[in-house]
Amino acid sequence: MPRSLLREWLAEFLATFVLITFGVAVVAQVVLGEKSHGEYFSINLGWGLAVTLGIYVGGGVSGAHMNPAVTLALACFRRFPWSKVLPFFLAQFAGAFIASALVFAVYHDALMKYTDGQLTVVGERATAGIWATYPADYLSFRGGMVDQITGTAMLLMVVFALGDPRNLAPQSNLAPLLVGATVLLIGMTFGLNCGYAINPARDLGPRLFTYFAGWGPEVFTAKDDWWIVPVVGPLIGGVVGAAVYEFLVGHGHPPADPPA
Secondary structure: OOHHHHHHHHHHHHHHHHHHHHHHHHHHHHHHOOOOOOOHHHHHHHHHHHHHHHHHHHOOOOOOOOOHHHHHHHHHHOOOOHHHHHHHHHHHHHHHHHHHHHHHHHOHHHHHHHHOOOOOOOOOOOOHHHOOOOOOOOOOHHHHHHHHHHHHHHHHHHHHHHOOOOOOOOOOOOHHHHHHHHHHHHHHHOOOOOOOOOOHHHHHHHHHHHHHHHHOOHHHHHHHHHHHHHHHHHHHHHHHHHHHHHHHOHHHOOOOOOOO
């Protein structure tokens, strides 16, 4: 791996690590504390701030995509090199996996107390959902795909707008706050059905960790192979949202004035 790409890979890894550490930890605190240390809004706010801080950690080096849906959309529409797509995916999944292990270590004793040592995926004391997302009982596979495509499309429309210098793009040091606010808003508006994963790395990395940490293969088979939805849905939604922005706004900008 070229040295420049390695530097970007490490920054992307660390940014995603920060995102998932804070994001999963806030869910763990609310669930294992049985809402004595937070409510649903705490989770929304925690994830929004986690996104903001992750971007500040790695944004100046890798762009801090922290999300394969973002990386894919940028490759499709913003000339992000296709040669970097797979390395960025790997950095994001690795960061999410290691962050999940750290949260597990920090909250291990609380987890054992809450579950009486029985790590379950479904049921009254299920805890796999601290790490990965699972659907509400009423939600169908199709409904979940619509949910994830929609949420991620909204995210990428805003991300592309914030990164468009010919629109009202903010100063670069403010953009992380606005992206975090967007994730906060998505959590407050699209969190009911299945927990607004809107990020394949955010879901699959922690889910894979729970497979090895004691929850077992049910994390992949539960709810009729639900895990496919928060992986495939965001990849589709990210491209759709970016395409909508580019078609309706980005490609409509008048030609730039020629240099004087």
